[in-house]
Amino acid sequence: MQNTLTKISGETKFEFLIFLALALIPLVFSGYILFILPQYMLFGLLAVSLSILWGFTGIVSFGQAGFFAIGAYAIGIVVKSNFLMNSAILGILLGIVFSAVVAGVVGYFLFSAKVKATYFVLATLALSIIIEQLAKSQKEITGGWNGLFVDRILINFGDLFEYSLFNDVPMYYFTLLLTIIAFVLIKFLISSNFGKILKGIRENEDRILALGYNTSIYKTLIFCVSGALAGFAGSIYGTHAGFVDPSLARVLFSTEVIVWVAIGGRNSIIGSFLGGILVASLANYLNSITPEYWQLIIGIVFIAVVILFKGGLAGGFEEIYYRLITKKYASARN
Amino acid sequence: MHLLEINNLSKSFKGLLANDKICMELKLGEARCIIGPNGAGKTTLISMISGHLFQSSGNISFNGKNIGNFDLVKRVRLGIGRKFQTPTLFDNLTVYENIELSVIRNKYDNLKKFFKIDETLKLIRLFDEKDVLANTLSHGQRQWLEIGLLIGNNVKLLLLDEPTAGMTTEETIATTKLINNLSGEKNLSIIVIEHDINFVRELGAQITVLHLGKIFAEGNYNNIENNRFVREIYLGAPDVVN
Numbered sequence: 001m002q003n004t005l006t007k008i009s010g011e012t013k014f015e016f017l018i019f020l021a022l023a024l025i026p027l028v029f030s031g032y033i034l035f036i037l038p039q040y041m042l043f044g045l046l047a048v049s050l051s052i053l054w055g056f057t058g059i060v061s062f063g064q065a066g067f068f069a070i071g072a073y074a075i076g077i078v079v080k081s082n083f084l085m086n087s088a089i090l091g092i093l094l095g096i097v098f099s100a101v102v103a104g105v106v107g108y109f110l111f112s113a114k115v116k117a118t119y120f121v122l123a124t125l126a127l128s129i130i131i132e133q134l135a136k137s138q139k140e141i142t143g144g145w146n147g148l149f150v151d152r153i154l155i156n157f158g159d160l161f162e163y164s165l166f167n168d169v170p171m172y173y174f175t176l177l178l179t180i181i182a183f184v185l186i187k188f189l190i191s192s193n194f195g196k197i198l199k200g201i202r203e204n205e206d207r208i209l210a211l212g213y214n215t216s217i218y219k220t221l222i223f224c225v226s227g228a229l230a231g232f233a234g235s236i237y238g239t240h241a242g243f244v245d246p247s248l249a250r251v252l253f254s255t256e257v258i259v260w261v262a263i264g265g266r267n268s269i270i271g272s273f274l275g276g277i278l279v280a281s282l283a284n285y286l287n288s289i290t291p292e293y294w295q296l297i298i299g300i301v302f303i304a305v306v307i308l309f310k311g312g313l314a315g316g317f318e319e320i321y322y323r324l325i326t327k328k329y330a331s332a333r334n
Numbered sequence: 335m336h337l338l339e340i341n342n343l344s345k346s347f348k349g350l351l352a353n354d355k356i357c358m359e360l361k362l363g364e365a366r367c368i369i370g371p372n373g374a375g376k377t378t379l380i381s382m383i384s385g386h387l388f389q390s391s392g393n394i395s396f397n398g399k400n401i402g403n404f405d406l407v408k409r410v411r412l413g414i415g416r417k418f419q420t421p422t423l424f425d426n427l428t429v430y431e432n433i434e435l436s437v438i439r440n441k442y443d444n445l446k447k448f449f450k451i452d453e454t455l456k457l458i459r460l461f462d463e464k465d466v467l468a469n470t471l472s473h474g475q476r477q478w479l480e481i482g483l484l485i486g487n488n489v490k491l492l493l494l495d496e497p498t499a500g501m502t503t504e505e506t507i508a509t510t511k512l513i514n515n516l517s518g519e520k521n522l523s524i525i526v527i528e529h530d531i532n533f534v535r536e537l538g539a540q541i542t543v544l545h546l547g548k549i550f551a552e553g554n555y556n557n558i559e560n561n562r563f564v565r566e567i568y569l570g571a572p573d574v575v576n
Contacts, residue, residue: 054569118521202433203424210384211436211487212410 034168038175040277045233047260047276051227058202063124066131067227067251071095071234076244089155095235103227111216135246147178147245220235271314343392352378354547365517365524370544376527384416385409413491421476425469436486458482473500492524510536
């Protein structure tokens with residue numbers, strides 16, 4: 001009991017330090033890094049949306065990019081039509097609601113039909129392709145192949161308060177704040193009884209059923225939350241990037257999310273979050289220095305991490321940390 | 335009123351009759367042993383009560399309610415819990431977390447939850463192992479942990495499929511005490527499938543003998559032991575010759 005308590009607080013401390021560092025970056029750096037980092041934080045959230053499914057419930061999804069795209073298109077379309085004063089907030093809310101509803105409906109039918117894990121993966125793959133095709137074909141709404149330009153939004157609550165996200169620093173802090181809120185909510189969810197039952201499903205679904213939990217409801221709910229989170233990240237991404245196009249929903253992007261989470265550590269929320277940020281940054285950097293081989297290098301990193309550490313970098317970090325602690329205890333005893 | 339009433343329950347698998355018109359009643363707080371040679375239909379019968387299998391004909395009522403069409407989850411929520419033949423646990427979680435997962439379905443407040451987990455851990459003699467991962471427990475302890483999952487789940491009827499398999503003599507005796515304690519003091523009804531005849535004798539419960547899917551004999555240990563036909567089919571023919 002003592003051990004788990006210190007472990008939890010250690011992880012929370014680490015998370016606090018990471019977000020503190022992110023909050024201090026605009027004071028030290030300027031320019032491109034301030035533009036691009038919020039985008040990577042959103043990728044981090046997208047990675048978290050997969051981690052709660054894959055790492056904490058044992059369900060793999062190849063459809064996360066699809067939900068991300070739904071969020072991005074939601075804000076794009078709402079801001080463009082500009083029929084309300086609070087179109088920005090409405091856009092984000094619709095992004096969350098739409099992706100949650102799509103995930104909920106798809107999840108409900110697949111899980112209550114007791115579809116096996118492998119077929120569920122294929123269904124999410126198809127979902128991603130359907131969303132991409134819809135984005136391409138519904139030209140009047142989505143702009144088709146050419147995509148959609150989205151203005152940086154203006155957050156306002158009537159005349160009381162107005163906050164423009166046109167510049168990079170306000171956008172940076174806006175994104176960071178929402179990221180922290182989403183992160184904390186997900187942490188609460190995972191440590192709640194609901195989260196414990198998800199872990200039980202991952203460990204032994206037959207047992208959880210035989211304890212009287214209706215697993216298809218739990219799986220549908222977490223898929224819904226995962227979709228909502230991906231859609232939320234996507235909606236902010238839409239206004240941040242200023243441009244949305246069908247390639248956001250492509251399967252390749254969903255695969256990238258899986259790579260982030262596998263490298264970062266699927267059993268750790270902060271590990272997946274950092275996986276999203278670090279691997280996306282690395283990919284960006286490698287792409288600029290060696291455009292021919294960067295994917296090859298990412299692939300090698302992916303394979304190396306998966307072979308070396310069972311739980312990704314977060315799992316490896318934990319392992320080394322415990323080894324050091326036991327060494328310390330051992331030497332203290334001698 | 336009986337807690338469990340089984341009426342003409344039959345199950346056939348593609349023509350093979352695994353259970354043939356089984357009738358059985360179980361009172362609150364009653365323990366019952368089901369014995370019988372391999373293939374007698376013991377596990378099939380338990381699976382039909384737990385909701386893992388559905389009957390071909392006949393009906394089951396629990397607490398006065400006809401549950402023949404209820405699915406597994408619904409039956410567990412009414413109070414029917416099952417321990418599988420091979421222990422089915424959350425292997426990568428600790429003993430405490432295992433029990434916690436079964437207790438939180440009751441939606442207790444924190445204090446009550448804590449007490450319930452504590453009480454359950456002590457009952458199944460795993461309090462000292464509560465921070466140990468379930469997959470590092472001995473085979474006997476794994477059996478207890480799974481029984482603990484049913485206790486934490488607040489079931490009224492426990493279906494135990496070979497609970498002493500792989501146990502040492504000492505562990506078997508402790509299990510007998512646990513089961514008698516659960517039926518006697520906690521007033522739970524228990525159906526046990528067992529092969530270990532010493533365990534069956536120690537338990538001292540009413541015995542139902544299944545043979546080829548049918549109820550072959552019923553009675554206490556002495557009745558069954560002295561039943562010539564039971565000895566023939568189950569305890570071994572040479573005894574009859576002697």
